[in-house]
Amino acid sequence: MADAPLLLLVDGHSLAFRSYYALAKRNGGLSTSGGIPTSVTHGFLKALLETAQEWQPQGVIIAFDTGQPTFRHQLDPAYKANRGAAPEEFHQDVQNLQHLLREALRLPVCTAPGFEADDVIAAVARHAVEQGWRVRILSGDRDLFQLVDDGKDVACLYMGGGPYGGRGISLVDEAAVWRQLGVAPHQVVDLKALTGDSSDNIPGVRGVGPKSAVTLLADHGDLDAIYSALVTVKPGLAKKLDADRDSAFRSRTLARIQVDVPLAEPPPLALAGLDATALATRLRQLELQSLSRQLEAFRRCFGGDTMAQPHGLHLDAGHELREHEEVQLLPPDGGDPIPRGPRLDPRLITTEAALATLLARLETCRNPAEPVALDTETTSLNPFQAQLVGIGVCWGENNDDMAYIPLGHQDANPQLDRALALARMAPWLASAEHPKCLQNAKYDRLVLLHHGLRLNGVVMDTLLADYLLDPAGRHGLGDMAQRHFGFLPTSFQELVGNHKTIAAVEVEAAARYCAMDVHLTRRLAAILRQALATAGGGQLERLFTDVEMPLEPVLAQMEATGIFVDCGYLKTLSQQLARQLEQLEQQAHGAAGRPFNLASPKQLGQILFETLQLDRRKSRKTKTGYSTDALVLERLAGDHPVVSIILQHRTLS
Numbered sequence: 001m002a003d004a005p006l007l008l009l010v011d012g013h014s015l016a017f018r019s020y021y022a023l024a025k026r027n028g029g030l031s032t033s034g035g036i037p038t039s040v041t042h043g044f045l046k047a048l049l050e051t052a053q054e055w056q057p058q059g060v061i062i063a064f065d066t067g068q069p070t071f072r073h074q075l076d077p078a079y080k081a082n083r084g085a086a087p088e089e090f091h092q093d094v095q096n097l098q099h100l101l102r103e104a105l106r107l108p109v110c111t112a113p114g115f116e117a118d119d120v121i122a123a124v125a126r127h128a129v130e131q132g133w134r135v136r137i138l139s140g141d142r143d144l145f146q147l148v149d150d151g152k153d154v155a156c157l158y159m160g161g162g163p164y165g166g167r168g169i170s171l172v173d174e175a176a177v178w179r180q181l182g183v184a185p186h187q188v189v190d191l192k193a194l195t196g197d198s199s200d201n202i203p204g205v206r207g208v209g210p211k212s213a214v215t216l217l218a219d220h221g222d223l224d225a226i227y228s229a230l231v232t233v234k235p236g237l238a239k240k241l242d243a244d245r246d247s248a249f250r251s252r253t254l255a256r257i258q259v260d261v262p263l264a265e266p267p268p269l270a271l272a273g274l275d276a277t278a279l280a281t282r283l284r285q286l287e288l289q290s291l292s293r294q295l296e297a298f299r300r301c302f303g304g305d306t307m308a309q310p311h312g313l314h315l316d317a318g319h320e321l322r323e324h325e326e327v328q329l330l331p332p333d334g335g336d337p338i339p340r341g342p343r344l345d346p347r348l349i350t351t352e353a354a355l356a357t358l359l360a361r362l363e364t365c366r367n368p369a370e371p372v373a374l375d376t377e378t379t380s381l382n383p384f385q386a387q388l389v390g391i392g393v394c395w396g397e398n399n400d401d402m403a404y405i406p407l408g409h410q411d412a413n414p415q416l417d418r419a420l421a422l423a424r425m426a427p428w429l430a431s432a433e434h435p436k437c438l439q440n441a442k443y444d445r446l447v448l449l450h451h452g453l454r455l456n457g458v459v460m461d462t463l464l465a466d467y468l469l470d471p472a473g474r475h476g477l478g479d480m481a482q483r484h485f486g487f488l489p490t491s492f493q494e495l496v497g498n499h500k501t502i503a504a505v506e507v508e509a510a511a512r513y514c515a516m517d518v519h520l521t522r523r524l525a526a527i528l529r530q531a532l533a534t535a536g537g538g539q540l541e542r543l544f545t546d547v548e549m550p551l552e553p554v555l556a557q558m559e560a561t562g563i564f565v566d567c568g569y570l571k572t573l574s575q576q577l578a579r580q581l582e583q584l585e586q587q588a589h590g591a592a593g594r595p596f597n598l599a600s601p602k603q604l605g606q607i608l609f610e611t612l613q614l615d616r617r618k619s620r621k622t623k624t625g626y627s628t629d630a631l632v633l634e635r636l637a638g639d640h641p642v643v644s645i646i647l648q649h650r651t652l653s
Contacts, residue, residue: 004153007128007269008057009121010048011139012064012109016097018140018159019043020090029089032287033474040093041100042288049294051138051157051169052301059133059269060302061108062101063120064094070114072254079254082201082623096286104279105302108267115261122147123261125154128269138169143192146257148185150174182214190223193252198602198624202251205244206606209595212237223252273304289476293493296500341487346392346515347403348507350414355424358393358403362428365395368459371435373522376444377514379408379501383446384560388418389503391425392514394522402518404511412507422453430454437525439463439477439517445556455553462521464548465528468540477520484527489516577652584649591642598649604628607642614639 023029023039030038052060072079101107110120121144125135129152137144140159148155156172170176177185194213196204208216216233220226227245230238241248276299283292349355365372373394378386387408394402405425407418428434429448437460438444445455466475473479482488495513496502502510532541589595592611596603605625608614618635619626626632630650636643 004132004134005058005270006055007059007061007125007133007135008052008055008157009125009128009135009137010060010062011117011121011137011141011144012044012062012098013117014139014141015044015047015159016040016064016090016094017086019047020093032285036096036286037089037093038096038286038288040090041097041286042291044097045100045288045291047138047159049291049297049301053297055136055157056301057136057271059128059271061110061124061267061269063110063117063124064098065117066111066113066115067091068113070116071258072116076250076254078201078203080200082198100279100282100286103275104282105274105298106272106304107302110263110267112261112263115258118143119258119261120263122257122259123263124267126259127266129154131269133269136171142181143188143255143257145172145177145181145185146188148172148174148177182210183217187217187222189252189256190217190226192255193223193248194226195597196251197255198600200254201624202254203244203247204251205241205248207240207594207596208237209597209603212595223248271303274298274302276304287474292491295493296496296498341481341485341489341516344402344512344515344519345399346394346511347400348511349403349405350412350416352416352420352424355405355416355421358405359424359428362393362395362434366433366435368435370395371437371457371459371522371525373518373525374436374438374444375514375517375521376447377502377510378447379503383443384450386447386450387503388422388447388451389501390507390510390514392511392518394515394518399515402515404507404514406507406510408503409505409507409510410503415507422451426453430456432456435459437462437521439521439524442552442556442559445553446560449556449560458549458552460525460529461549461552462524462528464552465532465544466524468544468548469528469531469535477517477524480524481520484524485520489520581649581652584645584652588642588645588649591640591645598646599653601625601628604646608636608640612640612642614643 019040112120134153138157158172194208196202375392377390380386389408391405406415434457436457440463441458441461448455463475592607602624609616609626619632
């Protein structure tokens with residue numbers, strides 16, 4: 001089976017909800033400048049890409065719920081009745097995501113009326129296994145553990161720690177199901193039949209918690225065998241089981257994933273290959289810039305044609321742009337063309353003599369009101385992994401007032417030795433007497449530090465300045481160029497194209513790109529400095545000068561230094577906390593007179609307000625019973641010993 005093709009099945013709604021609540025509920029969410037929500041699409045695609053990069057599947061299929069009632073709702077109208085309606089922006093975001101998945105990535109998106117995504121996944125997984133495929137199921141829902149089967153090479157990729165890619169994802173095979181739940185995959189449905197599931201409003205058997213349920217299944221095997229041997233079960237537990245017999249079997253039906261789903265036809269298993277132009281256009285429309293920079297990574301994972309020339313650039317073969325000639329980019333909505341800006345041809349510094357001349361010129365630039373713009377071109381967004389490919393500087397308005405120093409281009413000749421060039425530049429870079437301006441100075445500072453160089457004299461960071469002036473805006477150089485100067489410079493992705501990094505780009509093209517960056521940075525520095533001086537009665541300028549700029553190198557040094565983590569101590573502490581939690585759980589069961597799930601608000605409410613008859617006026621009614629939030633427990637703290645135990649348990653957990 002190791003040589004069999006691999007199918008990645010994605011629980012679409014599970015990943016979509018995790019993306020939404022990770023982003024939209026944390027910082028107000030992501031959206032385009034026109035207000036279109038993009039939190040779900042961003043988080044979903046990021047996780048999908050990272051997972052595909054790690055597992056390299058030959059097929060990817062995404063299953064979604066239809067949003068309509070299913071056979072489970074017909075069986076029990078209370079099924080999932082405790083869930084509120086999803087926000088409207090979530091639905092809009094999911095619709096945009098599904099369109100992108102179908103039309104741009106060309107991945108099957110499957111639904112089935114009357115069934116849930118879990119059922120669709122089960123049906124497709126069975127079909128794939130019959131066709132000789134291995135299957136991995138990406139989801140944050142443990143219900144899908146029912147489908148795990150080592151013999152058929154079906155396993156889950158469980159998103160236990162977060163919505164993004166490999167971070168927080170664990171491979172769940174049969175052994176992992178045993179470790180996590182204490183039962184075999186085929187017993188998961190019986191476990192839920194006994195314990196219920198508050199998230200799906202599945203009742204289970206009142207008073208039967210996970211420990212009792214696991215013991216029952218270990219002794220008897222399944223729900224039918226438990227009820228057939230009820231006389232052999234401890235009297236107290238047998239009484240609970242007998243009282244909720246109907247609930248147990250109904251809960252099992254609700255919890256069981258259905259395999260026999262009437263799909264119109266089985267979806268194609270193999271990747272069809274993405275539509276590069278459609279993907280680039282769609283990501284640009286949704287203003288997902290970080291994903292737009294990974295178009296080639298998408299192509300490598302999902303197949304398809306190579307990255308096409310960016311939409312709107314219509315250049316004949318061999319056409320060469322003349323100085324100050326403008327290229328026009330057609331926006332996605334077909335509106336007026338956006339000018340591309342002037343062509344810049346900086347000095348190329350490829351000899352020691354030229355470098356000496358450049359440094360002599362930079363030595364004369366000491367006016368803080370006219371800082372030299374500086375930018376590094378590198379192979380990675382991670383400054384600790386990035387290799388310097390080139391350095392650009394700009395000290396005036398003309399082509400002769402800007403220079404590019406190639407240091408790490410793959411096929412450039414001539415090209416200065418990197419170590420020699422950096423050694424010659426080190427004094428100027430480290431000089432506080434030579435003012436400099438940068439866009440996102442912390443990144444360049446860390447890159448230079450990674451290469452053994454110090455950066456001093458930074459008097460303006462255009463990214464920080466623009467953020468202070470407009471925290472809700474977009475602060476990339478392209479965004480600011482369009483806003484202040486009315487043109488859109490060439491993007492990094494357009495420059496790099498099919499190459500892996502800028503190191504593979506020919507020197508002249510990289511030089512023009514870097515020249516535009518430093519040209520814009522220098523022009524923006526003057527504009528933003530004046531804006532800071534006039535905004536807020538000068539308070540923003542003081543905040544920028546006295547707080548933000550001095551803090552930037554401190555943060556950079558903190559990143560470079562890192563923090564020490566005592567893994568051994570943390571492991572010991574985790575074990576200690578686990579033991580304390582177990583002791584508190586036992587104490588709570590003893591104080592309450594019966595076992596219950598401390599993590600279940602419904603069961604806790606029943607214990608406090610029905611079994612122990614505590615004052616219900618100190619709580620409030622919810623859809624599933626009574627509220628047991630922290631405020632309610634604080635009100636009840638002196639009424640019964642179990643309350644303080646529960647508060648301690650919550651503090652530790």
